Amino acid sequence: MKLFLRDQFPLIFIYLIQIIVITSIYWLDGYHNWTISLYAALLSSCLLIIYLLIRYITNRSFYQRLEKPLTSLDDFASNTHQTPLTEGLQQLLTSQFRHYKTDLHHYKYRLEGHIQFINQWVHQMKTPLSVIHLIIQDEDDSRFTAIGDELDRLKKGLETVLYTARLDSFEHDLYVESLNLETVVRSVTSNQKRLFIRKRIFPSFQFKEDVIVASDEKWLSFVLTQLVTNAIRYTVEENRKLHFHSYNRGIHTVLEIRDEGIGIPQSDIPRVFDAYFTGENGRNFQESTGMGLYLVKQICEKLGHRIEIESVVNEGTTIRIIF
Template sequence: MPSEKKSGYRKNFSLILTFISLMLVLFVLSLLLAYRFSTKFIENEFVSEKVNVLEQSIEPYNDFFQKKLPEVSYYNGYLDSATASRFVDTVLLEYPFVSKVIFYDSEVRNTPVSDGLNTGKFSFGPKSIYQFGSFVPQDSVELFTIANTHNFVVGDDFNALAIKLASYIASLDTSSTPAQDELFSNFSNVRSNKITYLNIPRIEDLKTYKRMMRKDLKPQPVYQQDMLSFHLDPYKIKITNTRPRLYQYIKIEPLTYDPLDTSSSYFTTEITLPGPFSDYKLYFISSRSFVDKEILSYFWPIALAILVFYSIVVLVAFLIYRNLNINQKMFKLQYDFMNNLTHEFKTPVSVIKIAGNNIRSATGLTDRELKLYGKILDEEADKLNGLMNKLLAFTQIENKAIQLNRDQINMEDFIESTVESHTLKHPDFKFSYEVSGFNSFITDPVLLGSLFDNLVENAYKYSPADRKNLHISARLIKGKVVFRFTDQGIGIPASEINNIFKKFFRIQNQYNQNGSVGLGLAFCKELVNFMNGEITVKSKVNKGTEFKIVLPYTD
């Protein structure tokens, strides 16, 4: 049996060690894969998230281009320098990337102009030109008037949009209404760091402009047009870093910018700015250590999830193993129980059969022999009856099939009766007892007697021949009856203390060689629980054991 147990232990230990090693390898491998995935993910994010940074950073420009510029058309060409100045002030306040605005107060005529565009009978030129900006001196606001040109050349901004206007009017289909997007794109001109915008005329005015190209109209009409050229500074764009833990530095650089340090200790990426800022780019740079922090912040939750997963797997495996182990132990306990129970029944039955055969085969028996055989039959019958009663009582108590009787007993008389019956049965058993704090209390005498009998029998069975001593004390302590059964027996190993009250459990020692059902102490535990008490044990190997029982006191 010890070799089988040792072999089983070795097999289980090897299986557990193999399983733990496999789980550890898979766990480490999972962490490595998770870290690699986190690294690739963050590196891809470093490249892709720049689009979001660009969209957020140029959102003010998009608002300016799509909402603010069209407001020029609301004035229908009748902007003057004062109104234009107030309009520009709001632009400079709301959009810091606008550095300067040049305002062309212009006219469309049916007669030639000296400055501007003349195509056919269609002429387009400025009456006056003003510039506005935070750093524009007061004496240089007016750049040009028909009366005084200030030697100012109208320049490409005006001429480029004038040509674009003339081309559009020449190709205009007057039988249909042009779309707003078509009008907007033909009345604006986007160049590097500059947007020039001309207010959009009414469709009737556009039709008149088309006729003006072909012939003189009477009376010769004059139409007011407002053109504004917005000078933009890309370095004034406010960069919105939507991923501050990913991008350490973001700056605006020319497209030709090429960093000197291209070592692997830095991550870099770039994206070109749109529209009038297309000669510039957003340049992103982060040190590897900075990006590693973001990688770890992404990796740790994954690692925690992996840890939880493998913990659950190990816990499930442990529970399965424990359940199988418990089932195996229960099977062994039940197997031992059946063997021991068979032995317990077989021994008195065999003795009864032998005594019966001797009586039947004997030709004549003396009175002494008859008394001897009668005593044997009576004792063995008592053993069978006691065993059956214990099994029946155990089952009834477990299933709550009996009721707790409440009778008043005298404690000293009760202990004396127990001592006398076991002294007659075991003359070599030495008893001592004491009762203090009370004389009588109400309890179930039958169940208490069974409890006493089992503990006394245990003390006798597991004590050496020269130390078969038992001291019983009964005391009233803080409203509880406390019984102590103290022997000088072989004791109980500390490793077995927690198992002795389990059903079918038996400690392997020389005193159990003849078999034991393993129900005695389990029966005591059930009895105490049924009587609303508690039972504990203290023991030292080769010194002795003390069972302590605490029951509620009622007198």
């Protein structure tokens, strides 16, 4: 009703101005019978009111639909009163929606093709990296050791790209099973042994026997790899430990990863899981991309796990995954 009155306000305003002008002309011409003038104005006003009522009743569903957001074009097509105005608007919306769906399908097709290309490219790049690694693995020269370290960084970067591209189609690449948590953690740390040795950091395990959790091994391993490499990267002093500890919290199993690194400023902690946020530490360590913890958060949410973080500057950071 409010929208209808706002739409018809110019007509009502012009009508009142017209009544005043016509009455004034008759008054200047010497016709001073106010009774007849008021009677004529009353009849004219009644005709206007009847017109407005008919107009509102005819287009009531149209104005009500405009006051509420459309959930689909079928809602608008369900109007019982079809007028030229409603039919014209419905045709316009149908045409615009058809163009929108066409453009959306076009961009979706391009995006899927782009993601497929990235996946294929990453897999193709893994082959030469593996070959180079096989070539240098038996060499003792420090130059080959440096090359191996760079290969590990390249491999980690490619995996980050691959998992980022697959995140939107997560449900198509998910296999939940019962996993031995200690086995998964030890496998991840073993894969990162070159990084542990280079930084002179030692893993420390505190697990109860047969800690079983329900998760996807591949995605969980990627999450743990991100957390381990972050912990090692931000531990600048040598001969430090990276602690892995599991315990029960009620019905939940908790995996706690605690480093002895530089820690995270309290002002940065609320944003560490935001995409591309590097924070104060990221400005001091140029390797930081701001995507590692973002992917960790997104994957944990999709797996149904919760993640917590605590940190004290110059003492270390603790991250907990709650299964």
